[in-house]
Amino acid sequence: MKRLLASREAILFLLLLVVYLGFAATVDGFSDWNNLLRRARYWVPAGLLALPMTFIMATAGIDLSVGSILALSGVVFGMLFNDVHLPIWLAGAVGVLVGGVCGMANGLVISRLGVPPLVTTLATMALFRGIAMGLSKARALADFPSDFLWIGQGSLLKFSGGKDVPFSIVFLLVAFIFAGIILRKTWMGRFTECIGENPIAARFAAIGVSRMYLALYTVCGIMCGIAALFHTALYATAKADTARGLELEVVACVVIGGTRISGGQGSIVGSLLGLFLIGILRHGLLLADVRAQYVIIAVGVLLVITAILNEWMTSRGRAKL
Amino acid sequence: MKTWCVILVAVFSALVILCGCKPNQPDATDKSGAAPDSSTSQGESPRQLTIGVMPKLIGIDFFNATERGAKQAAAELDVRLVYDGPVTNDVQQQVQMIETWISKKYDAIAVAPNDPDAIAPVLQEARAAGIKVIAWDADARKDARDFFVNQCTSESVARTLMDVMASAVGPEAKYLILTGSLTAANQNIWMREMEKYRQEKYPNMVNLSKDPKASEEDKELATQVTADCLKTYPELQGIFAITSVALPGAAEAIRNAQAADRVFLTGLSTPNMMREYVKDGTVKKFVLWNAVDLGYLAVRVAVAAAKDEIKPGATTFDAGRLGAVKVVGDEIILGDPIVFDSNNIDQFDF
Numbered sequence: 001m002k003r004l005l006a007s008r009e010a011i012l013f014l015l016l017l018v019v020y021l022g023f024a025a026t027v028d029g030f031s032d033w034n035n036l037l038r039r040a041r042y043w044v045p046a047g048l049l050a051l052p053m054t055f056i057m058a059t060a061g062i063d064l065s066v067g068s069i070l071a072l073s074g075v076v077f078g079m080l081f082n083d084v085h086l087p088i089w090l091a092g093a094v095g096v097l098v099g100g101v102c103g104m105a106n107g108l109v110i111s112r113l114g115v116p117p118l119v120t121t122l123a124t125m126a127l128f129r130g131i132a133m134g135l136s137k138a139r140a141l142a143d144f145p146s147d148f149l150w151i152g153q154g155s156l157l158k159f160s161g162g163k164d165v166p167f168s169i170v171f172l173l174v175a176f177i178f179a180g181i182i183l184r185k186t187w188m189g190r191f192t193e194c195i196g197e198n199p200i201a202a203r204f205a206a207i208g209v210s211r212m213y214l215a216l217y218t219v220c221g222i223m224c225g226i227a228a229l230f231h232t233a234l235y236a237t238a239k240a241d242t243a244r245g246l247e248l249e250v251v252a253c254v255v256i257g258g259t260r261i262s263g264g265q266g267s268i269v270g271s272l273l274g275l276f277l278i279g280i281l282r283h284g285l286l287l288a289d290v291r292a293q294y295v296i297i298a299v300g301v302l303l304v305i306t307a308i309l310n311e312w313m314t315s316r317g318r319a320k321l
Numbered sequence: 322m323k324t325w326c327v328i329l330v331a332v333f334s335a336l337v338i339l340c341g342c343k344p345n346q347p348d349a350t351d352k353s354g355a356a357p358d359s360s361t362s363q364g365e366s367p368r369q370l371t372i373g374v375m376p377k378l379i380g381i382d383f384f385n386a387t388e389r390g391a392k393q394a395a396a397e398l399d400v401r402l403v404y405d406g407p408v409t410n411d412v413q414q415q416v417q418m419i420e421t422w423i424s425k426k427y428d429a430i431a432v433a434p435n436d437p438d439a440i441a442p443v444l445q446e447a448r449a450a451g452i453k454v455i456a457w458d459a460d461a462r463k464d465a466r467d468f469f470v471n472q473c474t475s476e477s478v479a480r481t482l483m484d485v486m487a488s489a490v491g492p493e494a495k496y497l498i499l500t501g502s503l504t505a506a507n508q509n510i511w512m513r514e515m516e517k518y519r520q521e522k523y524p525n526m527v528n529l530s531k532d533p534k535a536s537e538e539d540k541e542l543a544t545q546v547t548a549d550c551l552k553t554y555p556e557l558q559g560i561f562a563i564t565s566v567a568l569p570g571a572a573e574a575i576r577n578a579q580a581a582d583r584v585f586l587t588g589l590s591t592p593n594m595m596r597e598y599v600k601d602g603t604v605k606k607f608v609l610w611n612a613v614d615l616g617y618l619a620v621r622v623a624v625a626a627a628k629d630e631i632k633p634g635a636t637t638f639d640a641g642r643l644g645a646v647k648v649v650g651d652e653i654i655l656g657d658p659i660v661f662d663s664n665n666i667d668q669f670d671f
Contacts, residue, residue: 028425035424042417138504142438153442235416237439244411286421291405292379292414 023284052220060263067246068128073228078141078238096225103221111210152233196263386671387616394620433458479514543570562588
């Protein structure tokens with residue numbers, strides 16, 4: 001099993017390498033590392049959400065409300081800062097808290113009432129977006145101090161020659177390492193995959209299945225709140241209709257990364273590679289003057305290829321076992 | 322776990338190798354990248370400018386028409402034009418695409434932003450990188466762009482609408498206004514200007530409802546609301562429907578009620594959406610700016626800005642086939658809107 005996982009990630013990495021080298025050889029300006037890092041700042045909100053999404057999908061669940069929670073957290077944060085004039089750190093903390101409460105609501109409905117995650121989060125996707133719209137009256141909340149915008153746009157390290165490392169990228173990588181360790185090295189990760197493989201067996205193995213569900217969706221909501229801060233800083237605006245379709249982008253990263261949608265197996269490294277693969281493909285094609293509608297087609301083809309690859313590898317792995 | 326470590330090591334070594342490769346990269350790309358450059362820069366002629374033009378979204382009639390205008394201007398001025406935008410009216414996609422354009426070092430970027438604030442940071446980044454930034458169709462925050470290409474002033478939209486109504490119904494017309502949502506910014510400014518102009522020029526005209534009727538950018542709702550108004554206001558002589566969706570919706574109601582002879586309907590919409598209603602006489606005249614000319618002017622201004630040929634404080638701008646257009650502060654104004662009727666509507670395709 002371990003070898004199978006490793007080889008799946010290795011294949012994904014090779015694919016990423018091929019795409020990277022292909023663009024670097026053919027597209028002018030692609031190999032400029034600084035450009036790529038600056039462009040990568042825009043992947044951070046999706047990347048942060050891919051972490052809890054990997055865990056949730058490893059339990060055979062899904063959270064479609066992440067984009068809406070992000071918008072609601074951002075709007076609450078923006079209104080507390082702009083209208084109520086709370087200090088920015090306090091407004092941010094409340095924003096993250098609101099994300100956590102939304103996630104907990106998802107978790108309670110799923111674990112206590114037994115409503116399937118797809119249905120629950122499809123409903124709350126509309127609900128949270130609606131609350132965000134109602135609260136903000138569809139206003140755009142701007143006027144954030146530049147110190148705050150720094151977390152989304154600014155650089156942690158500046159090197160000579162205009163080379164710099166964005167803070168948000170470093171934050172994302174640290175979060176990825178943290179999540180990877182939790183999934184692979186701790187009981188939380190093992191329980192998560194166990195639930196996805198067979199929830200009834202997990203219950204008989206004395207795993208608190210419903211408590212795990214509640215915890216996972218709550219953490220997912222908190223991550224939405226954190227991602228909302230980065231998202232707001234990146235675009236200098238909090239708005240109720242922001243991050244439309246983000247949930248599908250996040251799910252795409254996780255699926256490309258090799259996490260099985262039927263549960264039982266997740267890969268944090270895979271999700272990171274999936275994020276980079278989609279991001280680099282978009283960046284490279286746009287640099288090559290490919291029009292936006294064809295970029296969407298290319299990303300779609302990539303999804304189909306990796307889905308087929310995943311199925312093929314799973315069935316081959318099963319045959320060997 | 323060993324395989325894990327191997328992958329990690331492989332990732333880092335690959336990154337190091339790729340970074341290390343960088344200085345050599347230009348040699349490899351020179352062959353393909355420099356070829357077109359050297360052909361254009363033969364002799365002493367200056368480098369060809371590259372202009373990026375981004376609509377709010379691609380794939381709708383209006384912004385296809387602006388693309389045609391942009392291409393005309395680019396051909397006349399011999400600049401390379403990249404016309405691209407998101408497939409939905411999504412400002413985040415716009416921001417990311419502009420980020421890519423900055424790294425391609427375009428000479429000027431002209432964008433129709435979906436949100437004036439969210440687009441601002443990336444535009445400021447572009448300006449810091451020495452790229453001239455133009456907003457067109459909709460404005461960005463003023464400190465984020467060099468110039469704004471405005472299709473027409475709200476004042477001229479309001480005047481044209483009121484004049485159309487007065488010439489058709491007379492200076493004592495009793496009218497109603499059908500808007501989008503009650504919070505729509507553009508529409509609210511236009512209605513304020515219309516009322517101001519009415520008091521000046523047509524004091525005997527009567528607005529039957531001080532609060533406009535809302536249609537929420539929904540064509541069916543506009544049809545319903547208009548049908549209701551026809552019943553509740555028997556003295557009604559004219560309707561302004563001032564969004565591109567509300568006007569065809571209202572026209573549908575007038576057609577169903579066969580009320581075209583007693584109620585004069587006009588407003589703002591695109592020729593393609595209104596063609597059938599103009600052909601069958603439901604709507605005799607309506608108003609909009611010329612989308613082709615708007616795209617044309619945006620590229621003209623972008624090129625002039627990139628060449629430093631336009632400075633803040635100028636009062637006119639030489640816009641090629643459009644002649645001299647008015648400049649107010651840092652806004653370049655396309656001119657007065659067009660009045661469309663059955664005679665000229667077939668000349669327009671947007």
